[in-house]
Amino acid sequence: MLELYGHPFSSYTWKARIALLANNTPHVLKMVDPGHPDNSAFVAVAHPAGKFPVLKDGDTIVIESSAIIEYLALTHPGDAPLIPSDPDDAVAARMLDRVFDNYVMAPTTEIVLAHMAEATDPAVIEGASASLLRAYGWLENWFEGNLLPAHFSLASCAAAPSLFYADWVCPIPDACARVKGLRAELLSYQPVIHCIDEARPYRKLFPPGAPDRD
Structure with a gap:
């Protein structure tokens, strides 16, 4: 086990x-x-x-x-292609994994930590929010001409929690409809639903305050 x-x-x-x-x-x-x-x-x-x-x-x-x-x-392989067999898709999965970790989750964490600080620094929140908006825009443009590798790959495993929490601290704008759609799609899959439900008892611990949704 x-x-x-x-x-x-x-x-x-x-x-x-x-x-x-x-x-x-x-x-x-x-x-x-x-x-x-x-x-x-x-x-x-x-x-x-x-x-x-x-x-x-x-x-x-x-x-x-x-x-x-x-x-x-x-x-421990299974039906979910965690690392796609197609070399180009594998590169895309690994690239997007880094994008979601470094440019979506990282600024989200900055905002959370800023709210945990003894004195919240608005400049930190503003800068991290700007970084998130830039990342949303980059992703929106990338998805215009590219597809996310089939679920569940390394890319979607990174995208689901990143977009879930990022949208809580800096909502994905309507102009990024593809990114909003991806978030909604991922949140409808059972593995993600399982994680969301398992985490519900801890929402009160979210420093900026968890929104009453999702």
Whole structure:
């Protein structure tokens, strides 16, 4: 039985968990929180920065959500093409994975952390929101001439949690209809629904305040 160490409200835990759920890969979520000190201690040793998710498969330990999905594609394949077999699609999946992590989730995290600070800095929120709007625009233009690799690939595993939380802190504008449509499409799939529902009890912890939707 695979063990995924993480937290249900964590976007990067979602990213790895969606890949597991999409292929019905048997696994157990090992909660990393103050109530599970042994799990936290394991992650502290397994990851150089003590971050999750961490995947344990027997004696094999894999860190970082993108690497976890690459590992699952190799060792626990299923119907979901986590890494597309077509080389061009594989490149697109890996490229979009970095876009969603670095240019959608990263500024979203900046906004969340700004709200957690003792004194919220409006300039940080404004700058991160501008970065998100720029990323939305880039994605909208990219989707005009390109298709997201078939679900569930590395790209969609990254897109679902990124767009879910990003839209909470900086709503996707109507001008980015393709991006809004992708978010809605991804949120209708069972692996993503599972993650959304599992995270509902923790919404009160969202520092900017979780909207009453989704």
